[in-house]
Amino acid sequence: MTEGFVGDIxxxxxxxxxxxxxxxxxxxxxxxxxxxxxNSIHGVVLVGVVILSSYVNGPIGYVxxxxxxxxxxANVVGGYAVTDRMLQMFRRRVPVKRTDEVExx
Amino acid sequence: MSGFETxxxxxxxxxxxxxxxxxxxxxxxxxxxxxxxxxxxxxxxxIVAVLVDVSHGGHMNVTRWLVLICGALIGGAAxxxxxxxxxxxxxxxxVSLFNAVGGGAAMLIALADYQHDPHxxxxxxxxxxxxxxxxxxxxxxxxxxxxxxxGYWSQPVNFAGARVVSAVLTLAAVVAGIDVIAGAHNAWILxxxxxxxxxxxxxxxxxxxxxxxxxxxxxxxAFTGTAVAMAGxxxxxxxxxxxxxxxxxxGGILTKLMxxxxxxxVVSIIAGGFGTGATGIEPVGxxxxxxxxxxxxxxxxxxxxxxxxxxxxxGYGLAAAQAQHEVRELASLLEERGAEVSYAIHPVAGRxxxxxxxxxxxxxxxxxxxxxxxxxxxxxxxxxxxxxxxANDVTNPAARRPGNAVSGMPILDVDHARSIxxxxxxxxxxxxxxxxxxxxxxxxxxxxxxxxxxxxxLVAAVKQVG
Numbered sequence: 235m236t237e238g239f240v241g242d243i244x245x246x247x248x249x250x251x252x253x254x255x256x257x258x259x260x261x262x263x264x265x266x267x268x269x270x271x272x273n274s275i276h277g278v279v280l281v282g283v284v285i286l287s288s289y290v291n292g293p294i295g296y297v298x299x300x301x302x303x304x305x306x307x308a309n310v311v312g313g314y315a316v317t318d319r320m321l322q323m324f325r326r327r328v329p330v331k332r333t334d335e336v337e338x339x
Numbered sequence: 340m341s342g343f344e345t346x347x348x349x350x351x352x353x354x355x356x357x358x359x360x361x362x363x364x365x366x367x368x369x370x371x372x373x374x375x376x377x378x379x380x381x382x383x384x385x386i387v388a389v390l391v392d393v394s395h396g397g398h399m400n401v402t403r404w405l406v407l408i409c410g411a412l413i414g415g416a417a418x419x420x421x422x423x424x425x426x427x428x429x430x431x432x433x434v435s436l437f438n439a440v441g442g443g444a445a446m447l448i449a450l451a452d453y454q455h456d457p458h459x460x461x462x463x464x465x466x467x468x469x470x471x472x473x474x475x476x477x478x479x480x481x482x483x484x485x486x487x488x489x490g491y492w493s494q495p496v497n498f499a500g501a502r503v504v505s506a507v508l509t510l511a512a513v514v515a516g517i518d519v520i521a522g523a524h525n526a527w528i529l530x531x532x533x534x535x536x537x538x539x540x541x542x543x544x545x546x547x548x549x550x551x552x553x554x555x556x557x558x559x560x561a562f563t564g565t566a567v568a569m570a571g572x573x574x575x576x577x578x579x580x581x582x583x584x585x586x587x588x589x590g591g592i593l594t595k596l597m598x599x600x601x602x603x604x605v606v607s608i609i610a611g612g613f614g615t616g617a618t619g620i621e622p623v624g625x626x627x628x629x630x631x632x633x634x635x636x637x638x639x640x641x642x643x644x645x646x647x648x649x650x651x652x653x654g655y656g657l658a659a660a661q662a663q664h665e666v667r668e669l670a671s672l673l674e675e676r677g678a679e680v681s682y683a684i685h686p687v688a689g690r691x692x693x694x695x696x697x698x699x700x701x702x703x704x705x706x707x708x709x710x711x712x713x714x715x716x717x718x719x720x721x722x723x724x725x726x727x728x729x730a731n732d733v734t735n736p737a738a739r740r741p742g743n744a745v746s747g748m749p750i751l752d753v754d755h756a757r758s759i760x761x762x763x764x765x766x767x768x769x770x771x772x773x774x775x776x777x778x779x780x781x782x783x784x785x786x787x788x789x790x791x792x793x794x795x796x797l798v799a800a801v802k803q804v805g
Contacts (some may be wrong), residue, residue, distance in 0.1 A: 246584050264696070282444075306440070309440045
């Protein structure tokens with residue numbers, strides 16, 4: 235076990251605790267956007283794919299990286315876009331007459 | 340550490356901080372959108388930082404750039420398109436699909452890294468083996484969940500020998516994983532683990548019924564986060580580890596909340612326990628113990644039209660019938676007549692955690708009318724009419740007594756209202772498979788109808804009242 239690995243585990247455990255602390259306060263009203271938002275955050279996997287792409291070789295490596303890049307990008311772009319779309323629908327009580335119009339503020 | 344490297348590390352740190360603060364801002368509907376945008380900005384910083392880092396490192400060549408950019412462009416375009424096109428009722432499918440690709444990408448990172456150089460330390464091998472196992476299960480399991488939610492088939496699928504196949508696959512995955520950790524230095528072993536994991540994912544989600552989906556999606560979300568964190572170990576990258584852990588924690592909390600609200604344990608859902616067959620909207624079924632009164636549309640409309648305080652209780656059946664716009668129309672109509680209308684939202688209403696709130700927000704219901712269970716339960720005592728649409732088990736007073744399938748389940752105190760109207764297609768029992776005592780209550784009137792037709796009928800009839 236290298237020192238770096240133990241450092242990574244430390245970061246992992248602390249981040250888990252921060253996650254529990256931050257998220258346990260979110261009201262049920264926002265659970266779907268929260269999950270969708272968390273979904274976008276795991277799109278950070280794209281950062282890993284960029285690192286991966288800098289050292290892979292050969293056809294298998296390239297195919298795996300290509301697929302991973304497509305998956306990761308779909309995750310991160312789609313995730314943030316759809317979460318934003320959802321959250322802009324949450325409004326306070328104002329007399330809104332237009333049902334179908336959703337303006338991007 | 341050079342100045343350049345310090346800059347890259349600090350940029351990654353900024354990204355991680357933005358994720359945490361972004362999630363924190365999700366605590367309130369007023370700030371949630373800003374939170375998501377902050378999180379997206381952090382993501383952009385993290386991605387730009389790593390791009391600068393690898394291009395500065397001098398290992399990128401034309402092929403590598405092409406592979407990365409082509410993949411990212413295709414995936415990004417597909418993600419953006421589906422995010423724009425998806426209907427809010429289909430949100431659970433999309434979230435599940437993003438779980439799939441996130442978990443899949445995490446698995447592919449471990450596979451590609453190991454295939455490039457299998458001579459890794461035991462720690463990295465352990466993380467890689469876990470990444471492939473969790474990522475593989477998430478990928479195939481989420482795809483099956485997506486297909487089920489999309490309605491290709493919603494009934495649980497069981498076949499003879501499924502458990503034996505699951506056991507064999509699990510054994511294969513564990514043996515292959517241990518071999519990798521023990522120093523197999525052979526990419527094929529990890530590939531075998533990946534294939535076994537994909538099989539496990541399929542067999543895990545196939546037998547799970549539609550009504551358990553809120554729990555399953557949350558769980559797969561937690562899995563994806565964990566797989567991404569493991570990919571962070573493999574690549575020795577703290578940003579992935581931190582972000583993955585955050586998602587793992589959020590998915591874990593939501594899974595627990597959902598399972599508690601459904602009065603089920605996560606283990607029994609995954610093991611395909613009792614009651615997996617029933618969903619909230621079965622055709623004609625059993626009767627209840629008490630005398631059930633049915634009500635005509637016009638009488639129900641009259642009752643609503645002269646009510647001072649109305650609480651709408653929407654459930655899975657309303658989401659399934661996509662009747663959120665009709666319920667909103669009825670509520671507006673009653674408000675114009677001077678009634679106070681609010682919505683009582685049980686935590687598991689809809690098809691994923693909090694789904695009902697999104698559906699009603701889409702139908703332009705302001706979020707301060709959407710009330711959580713703990714908050715609104717006390718108000719049922721002062722309510723003239725509770726209108727239950729497509730909710731069943733979450734309103735069953737039997738939950739307050741021990742000794743039945745819903746005992747201990749947190750419920751909405753609908754039976755405390757002065758009168759109750761239930762819109763329901765038939766007397767079929769709900770997910771727990773038991774009769775709802777609410778329907779036998781003398782204060783309850785049943786309006787037998789499809790949610791959408793019943794609500795639009797009520798809208799027309801209330802307008803007639805004048």
